[in-house]
Amino acid sequence: MNEIAPLEQFSEAPVVAACARAPVGLLAELTHRCPLQCPYCSNPLELERVNTELTTAEWQDVMRQAAALGILQIHLSGGEPTVRKDLEDIVEVASNAGLYTNLITAGVTLTRERLVRLKELGLDHVQLSIQDVDEVNAEKISAYKGGLAKKRELAHWVRELGMPLTVNAPIHRHNIENLPNIINFAVEMGAGRLEVAHIQYYAWALKNRAALMPTRAQVLKTAEIVEEAKERLKGILVFDFVVPDYYAKTPKPCMGGWGRGIMNVTPQGRVLPCHAAETVPGLEFDNVKDKPLADIWLNGQAFQKYRGTSWMKEPCRSCPRAEIDFGGCRCQAMAFTGDAANTDPACKFSPFHAAFVAIAEDESSQAAPPPFVYRRMGAAKAAAE
Amino acid sequence: MENVEPVMATEAPRTRTIIASASKPALPPHIKLRHDAGRGRWLILAPERVFEPDPVAVEILKRCDGAMTVEDIASLLAKDYNAPLQEILADTISMLQELSDKGVIRA
Numbered sequence: 001m002n003e004i005a006p007l008e009q010f011s012e013a014p015v016v017a018a019c020a021r022a023p024v025g026l027l028a029e030l031t032h033r034c035p036l037q038c039p040y041c042s043n044p045l046e047l048e049r050v051n052t053e054l055t056t057a058e059w060q061d062v063m064r065q066a067a068a069l070g071i072l073q074i075h076l077s078g079g080e081p082t083v084r085k086d087l088e089d090i091v092e093v094a095s096n097a098g099l100y101t102n103l104i105t106a107g108v109t110l111t112r113e114r115l116v117r118l119k120e121l122g123l124d125h126v127q128l129s130i131q132d133v134d135e136v137n138a139e140k141i142s143a144y145k146g147g148l149a150k151k152r153e154l155a156h157w158v159r160e161l162g163m164p165l166t167v168n169a170p171i172h173r174h175n176i177e178n179l180p181n182i183i184n185f186a187v188e189m190g191a192g193r194l195e196v197a198h199i200q201y202y203a204w205a206l207k208n209r210a211a212l213m214p215t216r217a218q219v220l221k222t223a224e225i226v227e228e229a230k231e232r233l234k235g236i237l238v239f240d241f242v243v244p245d246y247y248a249k250t251p252k253p254c255m256g257g258w259g260r261g262i263m264n265v266t267p268q269g270r271v272l273p274c275h276a277a278e279t280v281p282g283l284e285f286d287n288v289k290d291k292p293l294a295d296i297w298l299n300g301q302a303f304q305k306y307r308g309t310s311w312m313k314e315p316c317r318s319c320p321r322a323e324i325d326f327g328g329c330r331c332q333a334m335a336f337t338g339d340a341a342n343t344d345p346a347c348k349f350s351p352f353h354a355a356f357v358a359i360a361e362d363e364s365s366q367a368a369p370p371p372f373v374y375r376r377m378g379a380a381k382a383a384a385e
Numbered sequence: 386m387e388n389v390e391p392v393m394a395t396e397a398p399r400t401r402t403i404i405a406s407a408s409k410p411a412l413p414p415h416i417k418l419r420h421d422a423g424r425g426r427w428l429i430l431a432p433e434r435v436f437e438p439d440p441v442a443v444e445i446l447k448r449c450d451g452a453m454t455v456e457d458i459a460s461l462l463a464k465d466y467n468a469p470l471q472e473i474l475a476d477t478i479s480m481l482q483e484l485s486d487k488g489v490i491r492a
Contacts, residue, residue, distance in 0.1 A: 070424070072430060100430040124415050124417075164413070164415045192432065234401055235401030235402055235485060236399060238487060
């Protein structure tokens with residue numbers, strides 16, 4: 001049986017025909033508000049304010065449109081999605097529309113009462129993120145006190161209610177040595193899945209890269225640990241291992257290919273091909289308040305710009321992997337090479353690859369990493385000044 | 386009376402489930418076998434995953450109701466496909482074991 005990764009979902013269809021259909025998943029960033037301040041947050045440096053967020057009715061309409069378009073799974077994310085008091089109203093509509101609903105939470109604001117209600121309304125799955133299993137370290141990373149105890153409590157409620165639980169653990173130099181304990185924590189919490197997710201360096205994580213980057217040896221060690229644990233915990237815990245691309249030879253097929261498998265709606269309603277797409281100049285983002293979701297997906301300028309392979313330059317254009325990794329990540333190409341249509345510097349064929357690897361090696365070898373720029377309103381700007 | 390620790394049905398399995406002829410497989414509530422009419426195929430919706438089962442897997446999964454044993458399911462398939470039971474049974478067990486390891490079925 002095949003898993004349909006976004007990349008493979010239309011493997012037998014030509015790219016153009018494939019994109020004429022719906023994406024498998026929609027990431028709904030309900031809000032950018034979050035009580036945690038993790039320095040690797042995937043939200044943009046310019047956070048959207050509460051008074052600009054879509055209304056309940058607007059989000060409900062997004063859910064109905066998504067289902068009609070053929071989207072299968074909704075990832076309710078943020079920020080922290082549970083800070084929206086109308087989360088229940090959104091979940092109810094999504095679930096009634098037939099969508100598989102996934103709540104992505106930091107687990108410090110949700111009460112048992114609300115979780116029970118969300119379950120009744122059809123919430124299918126909870127993904128709980130953790131910063132570390134060492135409490136002091138977790139507090140340092142998230143700039144939030146007492147988070148770990150609350151997360152344990154939430155994990156317990158999720159399992160008590162018979163709901164499936166995924167633990168998501170972003171991995172970086174400040175918690176990488178604790179990976180074996182993080183795996184034990186996931187087993188202890190009754191999780192069915194664990195995401196061992198090496199940080200992807202965009203947005204806040206890019207800003208904090210020098211503070212977060214692990215060494216190559218540390219990264220290789222995590223791969224070994226996960227391989228061993230996968231075998232030992234077969235049938236108990238399913239692993240997802242996200243590798244850091246600074247030490248890779250070939251780039252990741254970012255988002256399964258631009259405008260191919262996933263779409264992202266920001267708190268204000270802008271529809272993006274990926275979280276970081278707003279860092280690429282020259283893209284026009286449509287808003288769900290102005291246009292139907294299907295029209296945005298099919299015809300939106302931002303989606304069309306890097307969809308498929310016709311936008312590619314060399315070495316991607318003639319590369320046999322062009323339709324495997326789609327040239328990697330446009331945002332990383334933009335950030336590192338100044339042109340989003342260049343090959344992702346994570347690719348060994350990129351002329352920028354050597355410099356890209358050298359940065360990771362240099363930053364990770366610094367004995368004392370720089371302090372975190374915590375994710376808060378205005379923090380990125382203040383740090384730059 | 387002995388003080389027996391209650392076994393919670395909702396607990397994730399903390400030991401690997403081994404599928405045998407007498408196992409009674411079922412899809413847990415959070416796993417959804419759904420026909421995707423737009424794309425003309427069957428899909429399994431799972432936590433942050435979508436699987437596309439092959440036609441034989443679909444026939445097996447439709448029968449995983451928590452009441453029928455693996456052997457019952459294999460017998461039905463052996464009849465439908467006019468194939469030797471032992472062969473179908475072995476294939477069914479190995480497929481269900483794979484599905485169980487992925488968290489798609491319980492038994």
